Amino acid sequence: MRVDLPHPWPESVAEAEVIQERLRPRVELTGPADFATVAGLDVHYHGDDALSAAVVVLDAATLSVVEQVVTHGQAAFPYVPGLFAFRELPALVEALRRLTVTPDLLVCDGYGLAHPRGFGLACHVGVLTGLPALGVGKTPFVGAYEQPRQERGAWTPLVLDGAVAGRAVRTRDGVKPVFVSQGHRLTLDTATDQVLRLTPRHRLPEPIRRADHLARHGG
């Protein structure tokens, strides 16, 4: 698929923050609710900066693999909470570029709107591709939330600066919730619904599990 990195790569924290502030207004919080194909994105780190980026496209109805790509590269920025996207974006974009199909939804390993400047990895990937995107975080990062009920499907709002920025969602009975937030071109209801339907069995959505496995063990 077609993707570009239309901004100079930041060389400082200040530059990276400026890019986030500049791109944030481009995020759209409404869009389609149904998707034929869904891609999971993940990165695995080897040494200091060596990494593998994986994208796995699934048929949304059957969860069978349509196409998958792994690329190898280097982290493009030091790890700074809030600027996480700048580490992995070049490798992820390269992997997306090598896809022969264009997925209808991108499921990212990390946060979207639930971010100190409202522009996490899922927003950044969504704005660059123009595709609907959502973020799934495994640990709390920003915001306050109440513990959702123990049953799969239960959720509570994730509140940041007095506004709802995402949801803590129980994807399986009795397991720790995951943190869902909008990335681009979809509502929070749609993001929650998609995460639940893409997680029939485990804690994390199938696209992310597949991408994680591919980045770790290759394909």
Add this chain to the structure above:
DNA sequence: GCGACAG
């Protein structure tokens, strides 16, 4: 001021 802080 200090600590905590997606992956």
Add this chain to the structure above:
DNA sequence: ATCTTGTCGC
């Protein structure tokens, strides 16, 4: 993220 065994439960 990664360094790491066994154990409990579906």
